[in-house]
Amino acid sequence: MEISIEMLMFLFAASIVAGTMDTMVGGGGLITLPSLMLTGLSPINALGTNKLQGCIGTGTATFLLLRKSKIRWRHIRPLFIAAFVGSVIGTVAVQFISQHSLSLVIPVVLVLIIGYFLLYNPSRNSNFSIKMGAKKFTWLVVPGIGFYDGMFGPGTGSFFSFANVLLRRAKLVAATATAKPLNFATNVSSLLVFILFGNVVWHVGLVMMLGQAVGAWLGVHLLYKINPQYLRSFVIAVCLLMLAKYIASS
Template sequence: MEWLASPELLAMLFVAAIVAGFVDTLAGGGGLITLPALLLAQVPPVAALATNKLQASFGTLTASWRMVGSRMVRWRDVRGLFWAAVIGSAIGTLLVQRVDPSILDILIPVVLIGMALYYLLAPDTTEASQPRIGEPTYRNTVAPAIGFYDGFFGPGTGSLFAFTRNTLRGDSLLDSTARAKIMNFGSNVVSLLLFALGGHMVWLAGGVMILGQLIGATLGSQMIVRGRVQWIRPLIVIVCVAMAIRYFWQSAI
């Protein structure tokens, strides 16, 4: 893949990673930006998924470090969620290397539009609310299921974690976003390791994008730590709609 050494392509991937790291930290869905950028650079699909995990792992690591360091979340409170996401992601990553993931193109837009409509039309969910399911149920079912999706495909995982914590567990939008970073890091890093063992990584592109992710995730984390949650809800709507449009567009062509 010598063409990826092109300064223009590497600059494009770097900028895409900065924007993705910022958006992903606040609302999830950074893969909407980075995965198409890698495919545009003519990286083969499985290698694009693998390289996307490489750079995304550093973004979620940065965000998770800030969440724990600022005491917005405590490790003992999210440890079980982290490992549940890890287990689901490991299964999804192993499976995607053996089957055609195109079936997700039918299901994902429906889920994304549903999430966007909820945040657009539902009452304000900034504050905590009454949980609809217990924490053990969430940890044993929802967290590994979303982790599986992240390992199998990926874009929108952060949004799904935040959305389900907010709607099913009643976490405030700020708390659900903070917890989502920890779970998303777990699902990212195990997927990264399994993809790397499978030999699918494009290291040059991934290395350049890591630098961009670190910048974007740091900026996004600063906004969350400062409590600027007014940005999160509209970003989730925009990201979900944009991702759904991309899927519909891709299927149309």
């Protein structure tokens, strides 16, 4: 389909903002998916193209974090595999399970995340958390979130960060960094399915990929400079935006 140069420039700018936000707190899809819908793409093509450009954002962030040694491949490899497998299963399952019933659960989860981070203090070690074993977290929780991303998607990065803070007692910045390769794994697996079914508009996706790469670069550099208290506030703000979106669309 024909898309004007002005619209492509708008999508490029939107993807920079989304890539920066997604790297820092998640929720970049709140910007990119509605922006793609504005072009007149069908919902399925918008979803497929969104996964394409999202892969570059999370992929760039993952590469930069690995290069800066902020995350270690030997530590995240099993998590990466678990997230990939969960997303593949979710993408297949979505063909048979109603997304409407799943969408009813998401606002409840968002409210729980908002409530937790309102009480969470990055500078205090006495926050409420559950110390789950590494194997249980890797092979139960991570595939579960990956399954959700394959089926539905919005907020996956925030869910990975939240789970790591709550269940593994990770620091918020470290949990946010770890979420990037996991979100990259789930994006790639879903993208492969969308490509298989011809649901990617490549010229639009390529323009947004460039913007996502720029945004991810900005996000990685800001992530380790920002005050954790401000990062906590951003997480709450993004979750509130997602919650408002669900309420408005219901």
